Amino acid sequence: MMQITCSLIAGLPGQPETTASVNGDILTVDGVAYDLSSVPEGGFAEPQGDHPFAGRIERTGGVLGLSLRWSYDAATAEPIQPADAPVLSVVAGAVPDPIIRKPAAPEA
Template sequence: MKVTCICVAGLPGQPETSASVSGDVITVDGVPFDLSEVPDGGFAEPEGDNHPFIGRIERTDGGLRVQLRWIYSGATAERVQPAVPPTFTVASGPVPDPIIRTGEVEA
């Protein structure tokens, strides 16, 4: 699954986003989203406000592509984050934290 993280500074006390992938299921902040119904060559439009997705969920050549709203704490992050949203390919396991943290050196 290709996961693009749209990074958004959270409000004070708001929990930070965490996500993981297992096949066609992406779990965001403890809530699983089964994307297996998205057809190859097609897309799904998330409905309502109770989801972390931005824009369409797409499947091309069997692979899913999603954009996630990634909430982070301004207290632990550098003031300036990358202008281009980071994208990760995750087959199974956690989605890497896309945030540049205070004191970390950018690779």
């Protein structure tokens, strides 16, 4: 399981939105897989190089805890997002969209 804190960032127009998924200790962000299996129980890792993480990655009680920079399209999002960063618990599969979206326009 992963506890993912999403650091929301309004992207530039036309910039792709962040997508992520979890499969065991592998977190895939925007098509790039990050193997977090080397983070020890009760310990942490400091990401190096080019990555989407904000801060260190920790493992406590078998749960990986991390902060992820999450870019979104401001044109489809409500102008005011939560002041507190959304925290998502994901066992496996797609990471849910943490963005509060504008209502869909009615179809003509």
